[in-house]
Amino acid sequence: MTVEWGWFPDHAGELTRLTADHLATAVPAVLFGLLIALPLAVLAHRVRPLRGFVLGASNILYTIPSLAFFVLLLPVTGLTRTTAITGLTAYTLVVLVRNTVEGLDAVPERVREASKAMGTRPLRTLLTVELPLALPVIMAGVRVATVMSISLVSVASYIGYGGLGQLFTDGFQRNFPTPVIAGVALTLLLALAADALLVTVQRLCTPWRRGTPRSAPKLWKRA
Amino acid sequence: MxxxxxxxxxxxxxxxxxxxxxxxxxxxxxxxxxxxxxxxxxxxxxxxxxxxxxxxxxxxxxxxxxxxxxxxxxxxxIGYVIQQSGLFPHRTVLDNIATVPLLLGWGRRKARARAAELLELVGLPADTSKRYPHQLSGGQQQRVGVARALAADxxxxxxxxxxxxxxxxxxxxxxxxxxxxxxxxxxxxxxxxxxxxxxxxxxxxxxxxxxxxxxxxxxxxxxxxxxxxxxxxxxxxxxxxxxxxxxxxTLADVPHAPGRAIRADEPVGAIGRDGGRWRLVTSPRGEPLGWLDTDALPAGGTAGEAELAAVRPLRDTDSLLSALNEAVSSPAGAVARVTADGVLTGVTSRDAIHDRAGRSHADATRAAAPAAPSRTTAEKTRxxxxxxxxxxxxxxxxxxxxxxxxxxxxxxxxxxxx
Missing domain, CATH: 3.40.50.300 (P-loop containing nucleotide triphosphate hydrolases)
Incomplete structure (x- = not known):
């Protein structure tokens, strides 16, 4: 298997387009995932009986094979980007909901109590105390969800929205490995870059944790 | 209330x-x-x-x-201080203190100015204001907790x-x-x-x-x-x-005899043998330094250079309990009394403290319930x-x-x- 380096400059435009396309599927998936996961997790955290149901439901979504998922969605959303994004969003939920619930659980009870005792109403406590304190765990989930989405986008090439994954189909069909290798390498780079970006964002958002050893599992020592 | x-x-x-x-x-x-x-x-x-x-x-x-x-x-x-402070780990010390003023809608500037005042009131240096709770010691955290509770007065x-x-x-x-x-x-x-x-x-x-x-x-x-x-x-x-x-x-109304103290710069040779075995040695300013055993004086030098037994001088605001403790541990069987500035005023003997302690206890026990002094706003003993x-x-x-x-x-x- 040899890489034909000459292929790259000829296809620079296509690679850029596919990378942008890749992100245009992966990023909205994570954002929509967060939009759905946050209220669900808050609900699961506050209303104990709902907790098992919410966590269980997000787990079940995750167990549906990705290909089957797209097939199931096709009659509803057709061969569109919406189908790709919807499928990926469903997959991000499992880690986003779970991490958000765990992050909220980890907020020390006496801090919650203190907030209440100072005269802070529940919504304000959630927004200004609980969510900020849960942020490191939530962000750990966002990082996993992002990396996962970026790698899963290629599956959507079956419906034409695979981003860099289109290179795999292209390469396999023509028995020409260079685009496959390019696709793998770029997907990997994209995942690493996105993760580094998120670590930086997290550090900027949680100034109180700087210089402390305890933090969410890190792929990078420093951003 | x-x-x-x-x-x-x-x-x-x-x-x-x-x-x-x-x-x-x-x-x-x-x-x-x-x-x-x-x-x-x-x-x-x-x-x-x-x-x-x-x-x-x-x-x-x-x-x-x-x-x-x-x-x-x-x-x-209502100010509220809880065990282990319950400070917000994600807010700086200043913002922790400003919590209630902000909730009351004072505005950030005024709330922070008030928080800075309170930081000083509870005895924390101004440079702690930008730190986070986990960067403080337990005692400092608790002070911040008190400041936070007092913020809105x-x-x-x-x-x-x-x-x-x-x-x-x-x-x-x-x-x-x-x-x-x-x-x-x-x-x-x-x-x-x-x-x-x-x-x-x-x-x-x-x-x-x-x-x-x-x-x-x-x-x-x-x-x-x-x-x-x-x-x-x-x-x-x-x-x-x-x-x-x-x-x-307190010791305030316990009498003391003028102590015949020796100044630290007096040569030991000049010390008379008529003042009892244990004599207090004071600094030139009059602060007690320790008890000198006149039965075991060194051959030469000044009183300050001799070996002295420890003394813990007591002020009028100190309690009878600490006086009793000092009287028991002092080799001279007496306590040194000092002014608020630490200058020796005299000496009270162990017996005098004992007497006062006994009387104080008897007084408290004897006082009949109706005659109990109501020092605070009258609320009957329930x-x-x-x-x-x-x-x-x-x-x-x-x-x-x-x-x-x-x-x-x-x-x-x-x-x-x-």
């Missing part, structure tokens, strides 16, 4: 946390609620700002029924075992700071502790609770120690309650009419369900300085 009227708190599982409590807390005084775990003292405290709702009865603060108030607004008007301050998680040295410092602040601010303070010594130090009045949420006795410390209402209270106060009583009396059913001591069972009082171990792990 705070009035409990027939207040009870029962939990669905049948536990009674507080049982028919009627208590009137005077304005501007420190009332300490004491008792063992599960006696309802924390529940009582938390009902004042509706962190716990009573099952029956009414509670009013400043004449206003708390149950009719909006809970969040009520809480903004509430008339009432609730303190739930605020100094329970710090080491004894820091705890004493914090207690002194609280007394100093209280001298200045005159808040109505409700303070929960299980440490009777802390209660005696801080309280203008002490309310003793027993398991089952019953108030047994509420009285001024001296009266409580001298005349506990029943065996339960006596047992709770401990075997040394006579000594604790002495900790409440005593349960019944004697405890079980032998004293049994009421202190630690295995009580204690829904209100999880104890220090049950609390979330402390934020330790990195």
């Amino acid at each position: 705070i009035k409990f009227d027939a207040v009870s708190k029962r939990y669905p599982n049948g536990t009674t946390a507080v049982d028919d409590l009627s208590l009137d807390l005077p304005e501007g005084g420190v009332t300490v609620l004491v008792g063992s775990s599960g006696c309802g003292k924390t529940t009582t405290l938390r009902m004042v700002n509706r962190m716990v709702e009573p099952t029956s009865g009414t509670i009013s603060v400043g004449g206003r029924n708390v149950l009719e108030a909006d809970a969040a607004e009520l809480r903004r008007g 509430p008339p009432v301050l609730l303190m739930d075992e605020p100094f329970g998680a710090v080491d004894p040295v820091v705890r004493t410092q914090l207690q002194n700071e609280l007394l100093r602040l209280q001298e200045e601010l005159r808040k109505t303070v409700v303070f929960v502790t299980h440490d009777i010594d802390e209660a005696v130090r801080l309280g203008d009045r002490i309310a003793v609770f027993r398991t089952g949420g019953r108030l047994v006795q509420c009285a001024e410390p001296a009266e409580l120690l001298a005349r506990p209402a029943d065996d339960f209270v006596a047992d709770f106060l401990g075997a040394e309650r006579g000594l604790k009583l002495l900790s409440l009396t 005593t349960t009419t019944e004697k405890p059913h079980e032998p004293a001591g049994e009421g202190v069972t630690p295995d009580d369900p204690a829904p209100d009082d999880p104890g220090p171990e049950a609390a979330a792990p402390a934020e330790r300085p990195a």
Whole structure:
């Protein structure tokens, strides 16, 4: 298997387009995932009986094979980007909901109590105390969800929205490995870059944790 | 200022946390609620700002029924300090203190300016303002907790075992700071502790609770120690309650004889043999340095160069208890008395201290209940009419369900300085 380096400059435009396309599927998936996961997790955290149901439901979504998922969605959303994004969003939920619930659980009870005792109403406590304190765990989930989405986008090439994954189909069909290798390498780079970006964002958002050893599992020592 | 009227708190599982409590807390005084775990003292405290709702009865603060108030607004008007501070780990010290002013809509600038004032008031250096709670020591965190509670200048301050998680040295410092602040601010303070010594130090009045949420006795410390209402209270106060009583009396009216002190720069050869075996050596300014044994004088040199036995000089504000302690440990059997500046005023003998201690104790015990001096706003001593059913001591069972009082171990792990 040899890489034909000459292929790259000829296809620079296509690679850029596919990378942008890749992100245009992966990023909205994570954002929509967060939009759905946050209220669900808050609900699961506050209303104990709902907790098992919410966590269980997000787990079940995750167990549906990705290909089957797209097939199931096709009659509803057709061969569109919406189908790709919807499928990926469903997959991000499992880690986003779970991490958000765990992050909220980890907020020390006496801090919650203190907030209440100072005269802070529940919504304000959630927004200004609980969510900020849960942020490191939530962000750990966002990082996993992002990396996962970026790698899963290629599956959507079956419906034409695979981003860099289109290179795999292209390469396999023509028995020409260079685009496959390019696709793998770029997907990997994209995942690493996105993760580094998120670590930086997290550090900027949680100034109180700087210089402390305890933090969410890190792929990078420093951003 | 705070009035409990027939207040009870029962939990669905049948536990009674507080049982028919009627208590009137005077304005501007420190009332300490004491008792063992599960006696309802924390529940009582938390009902004042509706962190716990009573099952029956009414509670009013400043004449206003708390149950009719909006809970969040009520809480903004009542300072609250909890064990292990409960500071917000994600906010700087300054923003932690500014919490309630911000909730009250003061605006960020004014709230922070006020927070900076309070930082100084509780004795923290200005450079701590930008730090995060985990970067502070336990004692500093607790000071921030007090500052946060005082930020909006509430008339009432609730303190739930605020100094329970710090080491004894820091705890004493914090207690002194609280007394100093209280001298200045005159808040109505409700303070929960299980440490009777802390209660005696801080309280203008002490309310003793027993398991089952019953108030047994509420009285001024001296009266409580001298005349506990029943065996339960006596047992709770401990075997040394006579000594604790002495900790409440100061040395001020104990006479002292002019001490014939030796200045540190006097040569030992010049010391006369007529002043008793042990003589005090003072600095040229008059500060006691130690006791000199005139039976074992060195061959030469000055008194200051000789070996001296340690002395801990006492001021008029020190307690009879510390005087007794010093008299026992001093080789001369006497204590050195000094002015507020530390200059020797004289010496009091062990016997004189003993006499005064005995008299002080007798006075306190003899004082008949009706003639009890009402030093704080008159609230009659409330005593349960019944004697405890079980032998004293049994009421202190630690295995009580204690829904209100999880104890220090049950609390979330402390934020330790990195």
